Amino acid sequence: MTKRLIVPFLGLLLAGAATVASAATEVHLEPAQTNLGDTASLQRGAGLFMNYCSGCHSLGLQRYSRMAEDLGLTEEQVMGNLVFTDAKFGETIKSAMPAAQAEKWFGKAPPDLSLVARSKLGGPDWTYTFLKSFYIDETRPSGWNNTVLPGSSMPNVLAELQGIQRAVMSEHVEGGAPAHVEKLELASPGRLDPEQYDRAVRDIANFLRYVGEPAAIKRESIGLWVILFLVVFTLLAWVLKTEYWKDVH
16 A cells, blocks of 8 residues: 555544544443353343343354353253243254344344444443433334434333333523433332342343353453463562572673
């Protein structure tokens, strides 16, 4: 690539990066504070996902058997509590909803969520904030809208847990910016109080983070041992170097 082409190319690249960064700052993402070492959280997240989300969304890159192994669950626990289709233990997690029906009901088939925690800017923080940001909107076909993903066709499947939120809109100023959602208020409580609901969606975000990279559990668990090995190895190497070179001078 010649220098004349490189400069405009870099300009476009930087402009694109600035656009992405600007778009990312439009939505405030709350920290999910997920922890792959918290097995109980992962188990709760799996239960919530399978009960409330798997009716529409698949996890096509995750097998029931791998989930059981990583989350400390038995085959009986998984098949008896987390499988609601005729799937076998070794199969991947597929939604029971036919794609044609899903497209008819929602306009397009709900996406596979295997990599949602890795594909979305913000990762688990995006999932966590998204699941907290639904509000009732009668102008939408689903009856719901979302401040993180405005215009989403997804209904709030966790409404019975969270309750119903309504949007408090800003005042429209003539000739100024259009009205926007300033904040969300809980209009009707759900089965969980806000603190309990926060934990529930954190567990789901944690589970989807695990699904995005199942090997991360083992990778992070051995990370401390690797660091300790390197420290010990460094000390031994330093002692050995000192012993070899003490007579040189």
